[in-house]
Amino acid sequence: MIKLTKFNSDSNKKGEFILNAEIIETIEQTPDTVITLLNGKKLIVDEKMEEVVRRVMTYRRALHKY
Secondary structure, three states: OEEEEEOOOOOOOOOEEEEOHHHEEEEEEOOOEEEEEOOOOEEEEOOOHHHHHHHHHHHHHHHHOO
C-alpha cells in the first residue's frame, strides 16, 4: 500500500489516500500523473511518475524483507 495525494485537492483537506500498489497497471506523465488500475479506473495524483514508481518499489522491497 502506498500513500498518494489526489490531484488538485483542496489545500485545507490534504486529499491523501492509500492505494494498493498491486492493482496498478500503468503510470503515465501526461503532463499530470495518471495511474490506470487493473479494472480500468484512472486516478490523477499530485506526485510525479518517478515518485509513484519509487513508492511502489519501496513497498515491494518491504514485502520481500520478511
